[in-house]
Amino acid sequence: MSNDPQSDPQQLWTWLQAAARRDAKAFRSLYDATSPKLFGFALRILRKRELAEEALQECFVSVWNNAGTYDAQLAAPMTWMVTIVRNKALDILRRSGEAADLAAGQFDSEVIDALENPGATPIEALLISSDARALAFCMSTLEGKQRQVVGMAFFHDLSHSEVARQMALPIGTVKTWIRRSLERLKACLARRERA
Incomplete structure (x- = not known):
């Protein structure tokens, strides 16, 4: 076990439970x-200190209000909080009208790297990386909760009822949000492919 609390998931989990x-x-x-x-x-995404501070504040308000919903089986504590701050940062970009100008390269390289196939040829890796960036950009155009619902369903492989339970939403709302979000993602990816 690490002595560094920032890298000790057990300690972070303990603090989340207490929060x-x-x-x-x-x-x-x-x-x-x-x-x-x-x-x-947040600063890597927003590139402005005051906006990153706003994202961090919104993140911790969300952590305080939702610490009881954290599930260690879905993600490590730091991963959960990074997802929250990323969503808050992207929401700030969208509110400020800068989301459309956001270059795909600004998305977290760890997320893109996770989508890449380590055994791919250089040409395949380039295509995968391009597809991953396109998907990351299109995901950023979804509203915060809709993006979270889609992420839970497809990246964490949760059923609609599990997502509804985790998000404290009616299952009908979850199904509608997923259906509409997938339609938006499909349209966004098609537009990017034509460009």
């Missing part, structure tokens, strides 16, 4: 351990 019980001291420890990395991640 779910409204333990302000544990929440502060969680913030102190993770905020530098989360801020850096």
